Amino acid sequence: MARKILKSYEYKPAKLNRGYTRKSLYINVGDLSVQAKDISQMMIDKFVGGKGFDLYYLWHATLPETKWDDPENEIVMSAGPLGGMTQYSGTGKTLVCGISPMTGIPIDSNVGGYYGPLLKFSGWDALELQGKSDKDLVIFIDGNKGLIQIEEDDGLPEDTHLLNEKLTEEYAEDEDDKVNISVVCTGSAAPHIRFGMLNFSFYDPRRKTCRVKQAARGGLGTILRDKKIKALVVKFKGVKPNLNDVADISTINKIGVKYAKEMHDLDQKQNGIRKIGTANTVAIMNKYDLLPTRNFQAGGDPEAVKIYPQVFIDNFITQGIHDGCWYGCTMSCAKTADHFKLLTGPYKGQCVTVDGPEYECVAGLGANLGVFDPRAILEENFYCDTYGVDLISFATCLAFVMECFERGQINLENTGGLDLHFGNSESVLEILHQMSRGEGFGVIVGQGTRRCKQIFVEKFGADPKLLQDIGMEVKGLEYAEYCHKESLAQQGGFALTNKGPQHDEAWLIFMDQVNKQIPSFEDKADALYYYPMFRTWFGLCGLCKLPWNDIVPADNGKTDDPAKVPEHVQNYVDIFNAVTGKSIDKDELIRQSERVYNFQRVFSVRMGHGTRAEDYPPYRSLGPVSKEEYLSRQEMYDKQIREVHGKDPESLSIEEKMLIQRKHRENQFEKLMDAVYKRRGWTNEGVPTAEHLASIGMDLPELLEVLETHENKEK
Amino acid sequence: MKILAHKQEICTGCRNCEEACADFYFKRTDRNYSSIRITNNDNTFHATKCTQCGECINMCTSNAIYRDRLGVVRIDKNKCVGCLGCVGFCSELSMFYADDLPVPFKCVACNVCVKACPEGALEILVSKVKE
Amino acid sequence: MIKVNTEDHPWNKPLTVQELLDEKGYIFPHIVVRINGQYIEEDDYATQLVQDGDDVLVLHLMAGG
Numbered sequence: 001m002a003r004k005i006l007k008s009y010e011y012k013p014a015k016l017n018r019g020y021t022r023k024s025l026y027i028n029v030g031d032l033s034v035q036a037k038d039i040s041q042m043m044i045d046k047f048v049g050g051k052g053f054d055l056y057y058l059w060h061a062t063l064p065e066t067k068w069d070d071p072e073n074e075i076v077m078s079a080g081p082l083g084g085m086t087q088y089s090g091t092g093k094t095l096v097c098g099i100s101p102m103t104g105i106p107i108d109s110n111v112g113g114y115y116g117p118l119l120k121f122s123g124w125d126a127l128e129l130q131g132k133s134d135k136d137l138v139i140f141i142d143g144n145k146g147l148i149q150i151e152e153d154d155g156l157p158e159d160t161h162l163l164n165e166k167l168t169e170e171y172a173e174d175e176d177d178k179v180n181i182s183v184v185c186t187g188s189a190a191p192h193i194r195f196g197m198l199n200f201s202f203y204d205p206r207r208k209t210c211r212v213k214q215a216a217r218g219g220l221g222t223i224l225r226d227k228k229i230k231a232l233v234v235k236f237k238g239v240k241p242n243l244n245d246v247a248d249i250s251t252i253n254k255i256g257v258k259y260a261k262e263m264h265d266l267d268q269k270q271n272g273i274r275k276i277g278t279a280n281t282v283a284i285m286n287k288y289d290l291l292p293t294r295n296f297q298a299g300g301d302p303e304a305v306k307i308y309p310q311v312f313i314d315n316f317i318t319q320g321i322h323d324g325c326w327y328g329c330t331m332s333c334a335k336t337a338d339h340f341k342l343l344t345g346p347y348k349g350q351c352v353t354v355d356g357p358e359y360e361c362v363a364g365l366g367a368n369l370g371v372f373d374p375r376a377i378l379e380e381n382f383y384c385d386t387y388g389v390d391l392i393s394f395a396t397c398l399a400f401v402m403e404c405f406e407r408g409q410i411n412l413e414n415t416g417g418l419d420l421h422f423g424n425s426e427s428v429l430e431i432l433h434q435m436s437r438g439e440g441f442g443v444i445v446g447q448g449t450r451r452c453k454q455i456f457v458e459k460f461g462a463d464p465k466l467l468q469d470i471g472m473e474v475k476g477l478e479y480a481e482y483c484h485k486e487s488l489a490q491q492g493g494f495a496l497t498n499k500g501p502q503h504d505e506a507w508l509i510f511m512d513q514v515n516k517q518i519p520s521f522e523d524k525a526d527a528l529y530y531y532p533m534f535r536t537w538f539g540l541c542g543l544c545k546l547p548w549n550d551i552v553p554a555d556n557g558k559t560d561d562p563a564k565v566p567e568h569v570q571n572y573v574d575i576f577n578a579v580t581g582k583s584i585d586k587d588e589l590i591r592q593s594e595r596v597y598n599f600q601r602v603f604s605v606r607m608g609h610g611t612r613a614e615d616y617p618p619y620r621s622l623g624p625v626s627k628e629e630y631l632s633r634q635e636m637y638d639k640q641i642r643e644v645h646g647k648d649p650e651s652l653s654i655e656e657k658m659l660i661q662r663k664h665r666e667n668q669f670e671k672l673m674d675a676v677y678k679r680r681g682w683t684n685e686g687v688p689t690a691e692h693l694a695s696i697g698m699d700l701p702e703l704l705e706v707l708e709t710h711e712n713k714e715k
Numbered sequence: 716m717k718i719l720a721h722k723q724e725i726c727t728g729c730r731n732c733e734e735a736c737a738d739f740y741f742k743r744t745d746r747n748y749s750s751i752r753i754t755n756n757d758n759t760f761h762a763t764k765c766t767q768c769g770e771c772i773n774m775c776t777s778n779a780i781y782r783d784r785l786g787v788v789r790i791d792k793n794k795c796v797g798c799l800g801c802v803g804f805c806s807e808l809s810m811f812y813a814d815d816l817p818v819p820f821k822c823v824a825c826n827v828c829v830k831a832c833p834e835g836a837l838e839i840l841v842s843k844v845k846e
Numbered sequence: 847m848i849k850v851n852t853e854d855h856p857w858n859k860p861l862t863v864q865e866l867l868d869e870k871g872y873i874f875p876h877i878v879v880r881i882n883g884q885y886i887e888e889d890d891y892a893t894q895l896v897q898d899g900d901d902v903l904v905l906h907l908m909a910g911g
Binding site: 269271281287288507509514515516517546549556557558562563 | 853871874876885907909
């Protein structure tokens, strides 16, 4: 390796105590300054770690008017106090934040891979990257030596799978040392699109290749390349069970072993995650009318059997070996298709390892694009990953674009000759290759749904009202892959979120639509209070949420509230206390989240967003936009017209019935907003109140000042 | 392939094997440090110990468990991160751990307990299968 | 008439829990069934009968995301 070293910084790695190093690393890639900051007790008490630390630093680094590509914008990442423990499944997550190129407000994205835990063991609870470089950089941290090096790129490859292999090879002393390296990077598409994502690597000693997990949402990879950072590399040798210096190892061991036994005994009977990861749900979603198909028009398709989990298990996915993205995870959901031969693009003819497919991939790149071809889905999956493309935003945006094409809103001339009928996987792949090359219609698609709507209307003469109805984004971020038109609670679960619609905060479709557990507005509001708060907590601590409820104890059904999985909630309370030496209970757990959740909402308000006006979903999220959609579920919709509205559907035209449905559904959503804001302690405009902040111990002066400024502006 | 075998009909439940194992590997008298555990079921004595089945090899989250050339399943202490996943995954319940040890432990068919057994209830079976 | 997840469902003759699940198309393997609040073991789905007027709860413990 002969890269020019632009800056060297030596440090003494801070020792961990009770899950924290209490140090964070600040690097400005503009002036190459490096600084070690102390993490205060206030930060630990109020923000816990992970996403909490990220948002705290981001707030203080940026101004209300900061744009995503301003030099003061940051990429901040942190593993959280529980991050890096090895005895419980799903404990290696890194939380990454920045002002998003998609939404203009803070985005947070959680990701597996080894970078966050190894960063922490190298002495840093968090890492801030600020400034903009004029040449491409590699930032290397050696956690054993206590050395940070900023190096100048000497022609490293752009695409993730090549870049990771090369950097891992370079920094590792030998084959055994490769597991001690983790790389963060994006791919060749990131500079040309807004939803470029971050890949976090880990070396797989069995497959002898680098694997990746993604901090996918909101364009964090786009920010990385805007700062001209090519890659972050960390090296730390010596992962052991108690590097966190926990308060009570005995409790942690006991709970960890109990949980591993559950996984061993029950996974096969429950979700079969160890065989096929999150893609296990594709068949279920299809059967329950929830698999988003052809831009969320339908909830499934007879052809979906071709992309069922068993097809991938039988033909593509390597079985029988560990597939975790951090040590100790017995859920082992990070599946791969090995020796997969590519048929298109710059790597055509090569055999690669595809990380996936996860559920979002099969649903998004498959059903939602009308692609019912497992091979094509895997190839799309591979290129999204290596090019650095958030496949959820890509899939949801392209589904919208394809519907525009099918409905004649855009034509072949607009697309540069690409036939974008649903199901045309060749065109889907060509769009991806265009994103990588930074040319053609792919670059327009890469601007995301919100900007595509504007471009199609202004340049191609499309109908703005239709596009608003069918473009599946809120706040500028694309929806995750669930057809949720018949679940009011899930409509809120997507739209009434801090960062935009994703599957991280609330997932209530089955509770609401199938189980009918939360019938009233108050019930739904309760769920839209509890679950987003509970799930936020994983992001404070450095945890993955899958082990919470993708497997449950054998007697979970006999508990008071099976959906919450009470025993696992208690596991988390006990582990948190065992690591940190604190003594929280399950209510304080929710309060910890609530503080950061409200901080994030006020952060958006500070940036001129984060209000009711920006929480409205497109109508496709709420009900049938088109006649075809109405007709596909006519029996159900007619029944609603009869029962809810007391009208005879036979005497009404489809247009009249659609209008009745629309008015009703939009009205229901308004009522839901009222109930949810109230439950969350917010004004009817969706802004946290000073009283509420005080009641949760989050009445920090900088937040109150924002509320005051906002109030004055309203007046 | 080497496996520790236990003859229930001869075993008197004296537990000398447990002591010998804990003493040899960890210099302890506490049976919680033994890789063989004898339990009394109505005066029939059952031995919990590794059958060298290898179920833990592929599930190991740090690729630290392997089968040596004699067919014995072993833990590479340099690679093991002490996640204890294998403890929960052992169908024989014969992967053990202790809070003060960095890695789990298991029977490696070493013969120490065989020598310690006054009744001759333990023996090491060697077969050519699976090697 | 019986109730399944709070909604009316026609009842013509005594049927087992499993038959009801099939009738509703509830194929998800990971569910909790309660009849009039009483927890039903999975092993009993094939034999436990649902009677007229019963209030049946079929909780899908679907994780999602």
